[in-house]
Amino acid sequence: MKRIKLNYLMIFFQLLILISAITLVFPITLQESKIYASETDSLSMSANEITIITPENKTYSNPISDYYPGVYGFENDAPNSNPFGWNTTEAPSTSVNVINEIDNHKRVVHLTDNNAAGYPIINKSIGSRTSGIIEFWIRAGETNRQHYFQISDDANNGIHLYMMQVGNWRYVTTGPVYNIIEAYNANQWYHVKIEFNTTKFHLWIDGVSKDGGAGYDLAGSPTSFKRIAFNTDYGETGANMWIDAIGYSWDSDYNIGDNLNEGLLLSFESNKNLDWMGYSLDGQLNKTILGNTTLPFPSEGSHQIQVFGNVSSGIVYQSEIRKFLIDTTAPTSSILFTLYGDPNIVIKSTAFTIIADDGLGSGISLIRYRINNSGWNDYNSTFDLSNYEDGYYMIYYYSIDNGGNIELENSVLVELIDISSEPSISGYSTPLLIISFCGVIALIIRKKIKN
Structure with a gap:
């Protein structure tokens, strides 16, 4: 009986210790949470003191x-x-x-x-x-x-x-x-x-x-x-x-x-009386500026810029990072197809595929093509010349990127032939017949030589 009472007493003391620990830890945790939130709010507010107007978050195909x-x-x-x-x-x-x-x-x-x-x-x-x-x-x-x-x-x-x-x-x-x-x-x-x-x-x-x-x-x-x-x-x-x-x-x-x-105009607003201002392009070291300024037009590709400023009390403010894209170069495209014969001979079932590449630019927006003097077609998938008669055809094509850069027109001349009109014997292909015929001729010549 005494052992049971002792066990209960030990459990009671252990519970007291646990409750005390929870009571001590919880206020500390809560206080730390409040400090962290306060710091986060302060940083967020600082980041909103400078607002970039230009460059905008878009693709630039030309300077401002x-x-x-x-x-x-x-x-x-x-x-x-x-x-x-x-x-x-x-x-x-x-x-x-x-x-x-x-x-x-x-x-x-x-x-x-x-x-x-x-x-x-x-x-x-x-x-x-x-x-x-x-x-x-x-x-x-x-x-x-x-x-x-x-x-x-x-x-x-x-x-x-x-x-x-x-x-x-x-x-x-x-x-x-x-x-x-x-x-x-x-x-x-x-x-x-x-x-x-x-x-x-x-x-x-x-x-x-x-x-x-x-x-x-x-x-x-x-x-x-x-x-x-x-x-x-x-x-x-x-x-x-x-x-x-x-x-x-x-x-x-x-x-x-x-x-x-x-160039590219960097313009921004701030509700603080900044004693110093600077900017960083693509994570480079800050460059001091007097305020709004024009930058040399950046190179092709993705960029980001951020503006910084401080006041006499030593507080440093910063804008959000502004991302933008420079795309001044037109895309390039090419046409792929399998030749039936040289030079550039194709058949009605020949599939034509057009591919385009924009490098570091904004990406392909549209590919267009036309055959001879027909109207332009938007390219969505492979095409063929199954609806055309035998003859020569000029295929024109070009691409446009998302920045509005338009590629110069490309062209390729092909000759379309109709292989369905080639002579044939039921059950045999023309090449096989030709090979067989040549074999027969060879056997006849060989026999005559022996005789």
Whole structure:
């Protein structure tokens, strides 16, 4: 009896220990769950502070029109504002403003000058450089007004490039001497590339070398270059000039030639006052940006992009990962069939199969074919020429991918013959009869030789 009571007592103490353990563990588990949920909510909220607008989650067969990549492409500047990152001087009756669009370029700087005693200017310090490359797009509104670009030291020695009021491009050498390069047109965009050092500079306009490789002399003898500037000039009224997509070699995130063609606009929104912004394309290291920017058009295939930003308190925000596809190349297709004979001889039952491949692109949307001058047919399965008479037939075919890229038309010429009209003896095929006939002839010849 005592043993039974002892057993019950031991069971009772064991239950007490178990209940205590549950009581202690459960609040801890619950608290951990709450902390985890709180952290998850915080991360989710941070991810929603930046929203990517473009690129969209779709297939791009072409760049986004009118946006050109550059260190300064002005995409993030509001219309009617001064360009961010540049020193701006606006004399009375002059102006410097970012405008929304002109002549197939979006978000560009517009300088206007209606003051004969002053002029508008944008300039920027570039440190102290002895060599480099700079390129930009420029447009003059007139051929009878001065439009001017310079890279110089503090004493104005360096490169002075004019679209002059006499209608031609000129560069200035010591004297000053205004050397003629060639004529220019009003209201036409020009791509300018300048490669410089402290003794010479090389000039390309729209990709064509103007100095022939020999280089042009400078104005004065600079030992380094300190600033770049765009402006009109004294004595001008009614002058207009536009600047877009400025890029240079001393920015590590810009490659010379990036601004030659339209790119892919990265635009986003944030409800936070971000002190720093950057993006990562395809998981690469972050690149710092001022805000909305134009990227060089990516290569063919699938891509993803993400935008990051932080505030002064150190909190880092990020957008969701945006996926998109670049597909600028048309698919390729081919036609497969078994020859009955050469060259390209087929019969009524010959099956024709068309296959198409889009590589890294968006995939095949449609394959079409036609025979001679018939209407186009959507290809869904193999076809033959069983409803056609003997003769020659041209089969045309092409494919279209999901990005809308259309392949150039392919064609193949075949000769259709009707084998049902070949002579035959019931129960024997023509080839077998021919073989048998040849065998008989051989036996006759052999017998005659023996005799």
